[in-house]
Amino acid sequence: MLFERRALWPAVLFLLSACAGAPPRIDAPGDAVELSAVPFFAQTEHHCGPAALATMLAAQGVAVTPDQLSPLIYIPGREGTLQAEMIAATRRYDRLPLRLEPTPEAVIAALHEGQPVLLLQNLGFRRWPAWHYAVAVGYEPEASSFILRSGTEQRLTTGLRRFLQTWDRADRWAFVSVEPDQVPANATPEAWLAAAAPFESLGRIDVAERAYKAALDRWPSSSLAWQGLANTRYAANDKPAAEAALQKAVELDPASVTARNNLASVLLERGCVTAARAQLEAVGRVPGALAKAVEQTRRDVDSVGTREDASGCP
Amino acid sequence: MHATLRTLFVGWLSAALILIGFPAHAGMIGTESALSVDARASHLATVEQFMARDEVRAQLEGFGVEPAMAAERVANLSDAELQQMAFNIESQPAGAGALAVIGIVFVVLLILELVGVINVFQSF
Incomplete structure (x- = not known):
């Protein structure tokens, strides 16, 4: 063992030096x-x-x-x-x-x-x-x-x-x-949200929400962080808060397909057909991966027909 | 006849899995999907996700993980991690440790030494 170790050291240097630059x-x-x-x-x-x-x-x-x-x-x-x-x-x-x-x-x-x-x-x-x-x-x-x-x-x-x-x-x-609410000074919003979102997917809503709230403290203009918060509020059945967060997300990133789709979905659930339709009409090109979900929301809105909007709609 | 029955069954199973896949979030897109759309174009559909989970679980069992543990481990993988592991557990980097490496490097050195490419052992 001692022999191996002593023999190894110069040999490793020798082998590695072949690819060494400055x-x-x-x-x-x-x-x-x-x-x-x-x-x-x-x-x-x-x-x-x-x-x-x-x-x-x-x-x-x-x-x-x-x-x-x-x-x-x-x-x-x-x-x-x-x-x-x-x-x-x-x-x-x-x-x-x-x-x-x-x-x-x-x-x-x-x-x-x-x-x-x-x-x-x-x-x-x-x-x-x-x-x-x-x-x-x-x-x-x-x-x-x-x-x-x-x-x-x-x-x-x-x-x-x-x-x-x-x-x-x-x-x-x-x-x-x-800790899910301690955003390091050098973290980027992309990396932080990518690490937080799996908690949401796996149903660990409380942890996900802590991370999204911490993200918003740090990056209040991140549309994706607002969308994350909306998803956790929605999962907790707090739909007014989900809607408010999605409004904010759309405001910050009007081109976000996911924000508009989710907002349309929440609006439709409380009977705001016109507002939901307006969100979907504002959606631009839909990436292939989202096509199914957006199509589903469109069908949901269409299936309601021309029913009158509920009271209190935006 | 058998083929028809099987097609029907697969169709029914797929429908059932889709329904299981979206229990509460009818039209809502999860944040992980929103992020993955931002980052890259590929995305597994729900039924494919279920297949990937099953595939990874089976592979883990094949590699000697206890069945109950394999199921639990797979349940803790995010969509992206699942995609990463599906179908190529074999080729993924598996961190093992510094112990094995000494052996490997030693063998390489020994071969190089015997073939006469290097002569590092002479000094010892």
Whole structure:
């Protein structure tokens, strides 16, 4: 074992140097950061997924161990864990799995906000991959190296070049887990809403709504965030609030097919046929994926015919 | 005759699944769909979603996940994750760990060494 290790080091350098260009550098890396309080779970064979996820969740105050996570994310026949299930398992613990921008700066920014970053690495080659999950817990600008909880190493320092090589080969996949109402400073509305919406699809309406409300605090002019809030209000049978949110969504993005379709649908439900029809008439080109849903709403409106509008319609 | 019966049954099943798929949200488009339309054009229809769920569950079982657990795991996947996993669990990156890699790299090095491409072991 000792022989392997010692032999490995120069050999790895030798092999990797073949594709090395100019040394990478970080723009404005800021101060050194290390989240020393992040716990460590050493992985057992092939179980870096459960170990890394437990590390990140435990850092967020979720009491969970790799052994508890394994039945949820480990695939014996693949001897590993897939990215989709890492994300899905994070949601189970009411944490929002937020994908990071694929830059080392985004990883460092997250660390400065106190969030450990779970990332996928390819420790092998593109054609002969060896996938590995690790958790970044620190960055040292002086040495230009990341500090990882990785495999059986509690504090592995990895130089920027090596870090980028292994991360690049895994398409720079990384995410943080946060409370559903704590939007990180560097989050984008697209990434936040993409992480929030699956809670809605899976019927976890309360969590989805927390995330949408937090999005609106941060980005009050996001039409999609208003649409998200409308969907959760609708699911909670609070239709007036859903309608109000959809009005806002249409106002902010008049070209949004989904906002107008959903508003038409809510209006129709309370008997406002004229207003519903007006929304549908304002819909421009419908993307193929939405054609069925919009067509259904049109049929619903048409089937009501020319009945008189209910009172109190817009 | 059998073919006709089967067609009828499949038709009925599809209709039933569509009905199950939209319990309360008659004309409402979910936020995940709204976002996926924003991001890209592809989208699975409801019946296809059900098939994808079944497919992924079967694959997980095939790869040694306990049936009850496989069903639960699939139920927790979002539409996008389901699409990602459907039909290619085999080829997706499966993070396994740093332990295996040492072995792989070592074997590669050993071969390169034996073939004479490198001679890194001589110095040890």
